[in-house]
Structure formats: C-alpha cells, structure tokens
Amino acid sequence: MSEFRHLRHHAGASGDTVHLLQLTDTHLEREFGGKLLGMDTDHSLQAVISQAARERPQVDALLGTGDMSNHGSLEAYRRLKSYFAQLCGQQFWLPGNHDDRSLMALVDDAGVLLSNDIRIGAWQLVLLDSQIPGRVGGRLGPGQLALLRAALDEGAAAGLYSLVCLHHQPVAIGSRWLDRQMVADADEFFATLAGYPRVRGILWGHIHQQVDREWQGRRLMASPSTCVQFAPGSDNFKADAAAPGYRWLELHSDGRIDSGISRVEDQHFEVDLESGGYL
Numbered sequence: 605m606s607e608f609r610h611l612r613h614h615a616g617a618s619g620d621t622v623h624l625l626q627l628t629d630t631h632l633e634r635e636f637g638g639k640l641l642g643m644d645t646d647h648s649l650q651a652v653i654s655q656a657a658r659e660r661p662q663v664d665a666l667l668g669t670g671d672m673s674n675h676g677s678l679e680a681y682r683r684l685k686s687y688f689a690q691l692c693g694q695q696f697w698l699p700g701n702h703d704d705r706s707l708m709a710l711v712d713d714a715g716v717l718l719s720n721d722i723r724i725g726a727w728q729l730v731l732l733d734s735q736i737p738g739r740v741g742g743r744l745g746p747g748q749l750a751l752l753r754a755a756l757d758e759g760a761a762a763g764l765y766s767l768v769c770l771h772h773q774p775v776a777i778g779s780r781w782l783d784r785q786m787v788a789d790a791d792e793f794f795a796t797l798a799g800y801p802r803v804r805g806i807l808w809g810h811i812h813q814q815v816d817r818e819w820q821g822r823r824l825m826a827s828p829s830t831c832v833q834f835a836p837g838s839d840n841f842k843a844d845a846a847a848p849g850y851r852w853l854e855l856h857s858d859g860r861i862d863s864g865i866s867r868v869e870d871q872h873f874e875v876d877l878e879s880g881g882y883l
C-alpha cells in the first residue's frame with residue numbers, strides 16, 4: 605500500500621544537538637475558530653505557538669504527532685501548516701485517529717511533510733502510522749512494523765540514534781477509557797525495538813497528557829495537547845483544567861535526550877469539564 609512507502613528525508617540541523625518541538629493533537633476544526641469542548645482550538649494553538657516562540661528560539665524541526673484536524677478537513681490542514689511555519693521552516697506530521705491521511709498529503713506540496721524516516725544530525729526520526737481507519741484505537745500492523753525494521757536497519761547502519769514517533773500510546777497509562785485505545789500490537793512493537801539499542805526514545809500523542817517513563821533505558825514520552833487536556837487516571841472520559849502545551853526535545857550527538865513540557869501560563873482557556881466525550 606502506498607501509505608507504507610519508506611519516505612526518507614534529509615533535514616538540516618543548526619548544530620550538534622537537534623532541537624525539536626512536538627505540537628500534538630491540535631484538533632483544528634474545518635472553520636477558523638471552531639471549538640472542541642468549548643475551547644477554540646485555533647486560539648489555543650496560537651497561544652502555544654507564541655509561548656514556544658518565546659521559550660524556544662532555536663528549533664530545527666516541528667513534529668505534529670496526530671489528530672491535527674478534528675474531522676480530517678483540508679481547510680484545517682492548510683491553516684495548521686501555516687501556523688507551524690511561524691515557528692519553524694521544517695515540519696513533519698503523522699496521522700492520528702481523527703485525521704484523513706489523503707487530505708494531509710494534499711497540503712504536502714514538497715513531498716516532505718509526511719516523511720517517515722527523517723535524518724537530522726546524528727539522529728533518525730521514524731514516524732509511524734498507528735491509525736485504523738474508522739476506529740478510535742490504534743494498531744501498527746505488519747506493514748508499519750516492517751517499515752520500522754527497515755528504517756531502523758538503515759539508521760543503525762548509518763550510525764544514527766533513533767527517535768520513534770507515533771500517535772497512539774504503546775503502553776497502558778492507567779486511564780481505563782484511554783487504555784482501551786492503546787496500540788493493539790504493542791508487544792510486537794516493543795519486541796522489535798528490543799533488537800535496536802540505538803532507539804533512544806519513543807514519543808506519542810493521543811492521550812492529551814504528559815507521560816515521562818523509561819523502558820530498557822529508552823525514554824517513553826507523551827505530551828499535552830495544544831487544546832483540551834484529559835484528566836490523568838480517569839476510568840471514563842474526563843477533561844482536565846490543565847492548560848494547553850507542547851513538548852521540547854534536545855537530541856544530543858551522544859544519544860542522550862533532554863526533554864520537557866511547557867504549558868501556556870498567561871491565559872485562561874474555556875473548557876467544558878462536564879462533557880462525556882467528543883469521539
């Protein structure tokens with residue numbers, strides 16, 4: 605299938621350390637100013653971008669790790685691409701359960717946006733597609749796992765360290781409703797990664813909350829949405845009053861990763877905390 609093609613891209617880095625920003629689960633609506641649980645997702649994304657521009661003046665690439673549009677609309681993808689371009693000249697996206705990959709591809713004029721094997725400095729970024737069309741939960745499947753192995757074989761041969769990115773969480777996070785949606789073939793995913801010690805981090809979106817853990821010495825990282833947050837530890841859908849945010853990553857040339865999150869501090873955002881969900 606064409607979406608499983610191995611799409612390599614050589615990106616530029618400004619120094620030895622690769623500086624990345626992850627902006628995830630932007631959930632832009634078709635119309636500018638559309639709302640999700642009462643929150644204007646264009647506005648919240650702009651607030652996150654403004655804060656990131658102040659806090660992180662040096663950025664080599666931006667990662668959009670899925671649910672970029674709430675209803676997979678071309679208009680949303682066009683606006684998103686221009687918003688991201690305010691922060692950085694290099695941006696890469698992967699699809700989430702809310703996205704329409706074929707429409708994402710329509711804004712990919714240069715054939716770079718949906719690259720899944722990005723070489724940047726001493727690092728390789730592998731961007732996987734965990735979407736099951738029409739479903740909320742995620743799965744990689746044989747095609748994406750084969751792509752992962754092929755990319756990591758090449759990355760290891762080139763002496764690169766690797767950061768693997770996807771939309772759905774590959775580990776249970778202790779929130780029952782979200783854990784039903786985790787990557788269905790996560791066991792095969794981790795069995796694959798176990799054979800590639802140069803994979804130093806795994807990064808995802810979907811869960812609209814921060815996770816920072818380790819697995820076999822590798823970083824496991826999840827991040828706030830740029831809009832509505834989900835309450836950690838909740839059995840059922842529950843929004844959280846925490847502010848929108850983003851994640852920064854510094855990928856060092858010796859394989860170390862420094863990373864953290866930042867949430868918008870200077871604004872209040874409307875959100876319907878009593879909602880039973882939006883999926």
Ligand SMILES: [Fe+2]
Pocket residue numbers: 670671700701702771809810811
């Ligand atoms: Fe999602």
